Amino acid sequence: MSTRRISGFKPTGPLQLGNYLGAIRPTVQGQDRPTVVFVADLHALTVPHDPERLRELTRQVAGLLLAAGVDPDRTVLYRQSDLPAHTELHYLLECAAGYGEVHRMIQFKEKGGGSGTRLSLLTYPVLMAADILLHDITEVPVGRDQRQHVELTRDLALRFNERHGPVLTVPQAVHPQVAARVADLADPAAKMGKTNASTNGVLFLLDPPDVLRRKIMRAVTDAGTEVTYDPERKPGVSNLLDLLATCTAREPSQIATNYQSYGQLKSDVADAVIALLEPIQRRYYELTDADIEQSLVQGAEAAAVRADATVLRVKEAMGLAKKPVTSGRPAPADIRATPPTAPGPR
Numbered sequence: 001m002s003t004r005r006i007s008g009f010k011p012t013g014p015l016q017l018g019n020y021l022g023a024i025r026p027t028v029q030g031q032d033r034p035t036v037v038f039v040a041d042l043h044a045l046t047v048p049h050d051p052e053r054l055r056e057l058t059r060q061v062a063g064l065l066l067a068a069g070v071d072p073d074r075t076v077l078y079r080q081s082d083l084p085a086h087t088e089l090h091y092l093l094e095c096a097a098g099y100g101e102v103h104r105m106i107q108f109k110e111k112g113g114g115s116g117t118r119l120s121l122l123t124y125p126v127l128m129a130a131d132i133l134l135h136d137i138t139e140v141p142v143g144r145d146q147r148q149h150v151e152l153t154r155d156l157a158l159r160f161n162e163r164h165g166p167v168l169t170v171p172q173a174v175h176p177q178v179a180a181r182v183a184d185l186a187d188p189a190a191k192m193g194k195t196n197a198s199t200n201g202v203l204f205l206l207d208p209p210d211v212l213r214r215k216i217m218r219a220v221t222d223a224g225t226e227v228t229y230d231p232e233r234k235p236g237v238s239n240l241l242d243l244l245a246t247c248t249a250r251e252p253s254q255i256a257t258n259y260q261s262y263g264q265l266k267s268d269v270a271d272a273v274i275a276l277l278e279p280i281q282r283r284y285y286e287l288t289d290a291d292i293e294q295s296l297v298q299g300a301e302a303a304a305v306r307a308d309a310t311v312l313r314v315k316e317a318m319g320l321a322k323k324p325v326t327s328g329r330p331a332p333a334d335i336r337a338t339p340p341t342a343p344g345p346r
């Protein structure tokens with residue numbers, strides 16, 4: 001079978017430069033192979049969330065993926081919640097997963113356990129396995145931190161196939177050669193992240209040029225004045241050199257020799273980041289809601305063909321129905337899209 005890849009983007013905050021350099025750009029550059037890209041809105045429900053903000057962020061993430069070069073005519077791009085097959089396979093795989101193996105997952109250990117913890121925070125690694133297995137994916141490009149989830153996916157697929165025959169494609173994790181890890185400009189020890197507590201050191205893809213420049217000019221640098229590439233002893237300056245190197249496809253240690261001051265380096269990083277993001281921002285603001293929606297719907301329709309077939313294979317192997325049932329009858333009058341006017345007690 002040919003290589004098939006998948007990438008998901010969780011709409012829990014506005015996308016930032018680390019997302020672009022570490023995940024979006026490699027995905028865009030790899031579109032010569034069959035690729036599936038989805039906005040993982042179901043995964044955004046594992047922690048407290050605001051429905052309106054989730055909807056807006058989902059639209060924004062989808063728009064930025066398109067603006068950054070995800071080509072909906074070559075790549076299947078869709079919104080996870082548009083495909084019921086995700087939640088259906090999630091449940092079916094829960095019946096192949098053990099409590100112990102899911103409970104051991106790092107995210108739950110780090111964030112779960114309190115009284116307000118949603119059950120979905122425990123079970124989402126199984127949803128992630130469903131995301132991957134639905135599409136017969138062979139390769140999952142992930143950072144080292146996500147390796148555990150791909151291992152679980154493999155374990156579930158292998159176990160399922162052992163019990164029920166060769167139903168699921170077993171994927172493998174692949175790691176980018178040089179893993180771009182963009183650090184927070186205000187705290188070089190931390191990863192730049194869309195949900196970091198302070199946004200001072202986070203370069204959002206939709207930050208206007210003056211905001212990008214201000215954040216970069218205020219980046220934390222290190223003791224001394226010499227510009228050298230030394231991630232251990234000079235993490236702040238090295239992060240800036242890494243950024244400039246990734247934006248301009250050069251070597252950070254070689255770039256360092258061109259600079260006598262932090263100020264000039266920062267100014268050039270600002271120019272490079274602004275030039276990198278300018279066409280993406282321009283294309284993003286040209287997209288209408290209708291353009292984005294149309295791409296997502298077209299993507300969901302394309303994705304459903306393979307995803308529905310996988311679910312049917314799994315159901316049949318597990319002893320469930322072989323065919324989906326569609327009634328074809330009009331909905332009864334008492335089934336309406338609008339809720340009753342006086343909601344009862346919760």
Ligand code: AMP
Nearest residue numbers: 010018019022023143180181182191192
């Ligand atoms: P997240 O925003 O954590 O949902 O991550 C989405 C994708 O972006 C994943 O593939 C991450 O590895 C990647 N990513 C997020 N932040 C960074 C960063 N600071 N540097 C490099 N890659 C990142």
